[in-house]
Amino acid sequence: MATDWDIRARGSSCAECACEFKDQQSCFSVLRFTDEGYVRADHCEGCWTGNPPEDRGVSMWKGIFLVPPPPAAEPLAQETAETLLRRLMEEDAESHADVIYILAVMLERKRQFIERAKQTRDDVLIRVYEYRKTGETFLIRDPMLSLDELEPVQEQVVSLLGGGEKPQDAESGEVPSDLSKGETAVDENGDDNGGGLDPS
Template sequence: MIDWNIQSRAHACQACEQRFADKQAYHTVLVDHRHEYQRLDLCEKCWTEKHGGATGEPKGFVSHWQGVYLAPPLAPPEPIQKETAETLLRKLVEQDDPHYHAASYILAVMLERKRLLKVKEQLRREGRRIFVYEHPKTGDLFTIPDPDLQLTQLEEVQRQVAQLMEHGPSPVSAASPAAETSAEPIIEPQATAQRAAD
């Protein structure tokens, strides 16, 4: 019984383990291995040495074809994000929630590296450093307090930023007008308990 499972193309020659280069020609052979067709991707040299090559006598395989290896894109596609660094920073700066100050700072640094923001000023207010970033295209300014991040906090803040990118920031607080428009039903545990007792 042949198991028609999917065998993806290897990224390296399965004989000499040398990685395939982009656009490199490679050979695929199917070998009958314990009644299963096993795929082997080989470089030109190994194909010639192990399986006879194109001119030699074919040996030890049931099928052969040639392909051209195409390198996968360098980075895996990013997960679909609700926010971009910029839209998120705008929201966080508007909210001015101290809980998000560190995240705002990280986003500003990210955008500065991408040259989407420029530091225009570094000010001091009440012993605290404040960065003033300008968005060169729109001229918008972002005032970001230095969160005095410790290296040990960095990972946590980066996680928070990733979460915010995916889900967006939560409303400032329950007292904000945004909470009134919330469609979430509020279940009161007491009422439920009484009904159960009836």
């Protein structure tokens, strides 16, 4: 059985014509759920508009390809929400489900994650996030925390981050205390509505 948690990198070239994406180029992504789990495909604009796939999958969206930044010269001294999220997903996502979800919500509030889709499978809600910086897709299980359950998890996140980064970040001053998903992130160019894209 496919795991609920997963990270899918954005391709550096078109799934159809194999042309290499250039910096700032528009690309079109489709996420499909198959027997092997989630499969992601990225297409250049020409291929997408010329021959839009019939199978639109779980989600499809238009994004901007950014050349990945070079690896940091110095190893990061402090764990950030992003590095902690990656580490927990890699190590043992099952037993850190609550913390992983709170970290994903934090990153969404900080506009580093964009929610691209939601999918319910076997009564489990999976949220599909895209990490702006790299275009990676993060598949995160929503543990459906109640308000009572939320506080201890937030405290756990603060202690795991070692005070280096708190859920109440200086940037937004927001704590992910309510888990309502009232707002949708919009890309810088404003044409990114996170789904429902008309390929024609």
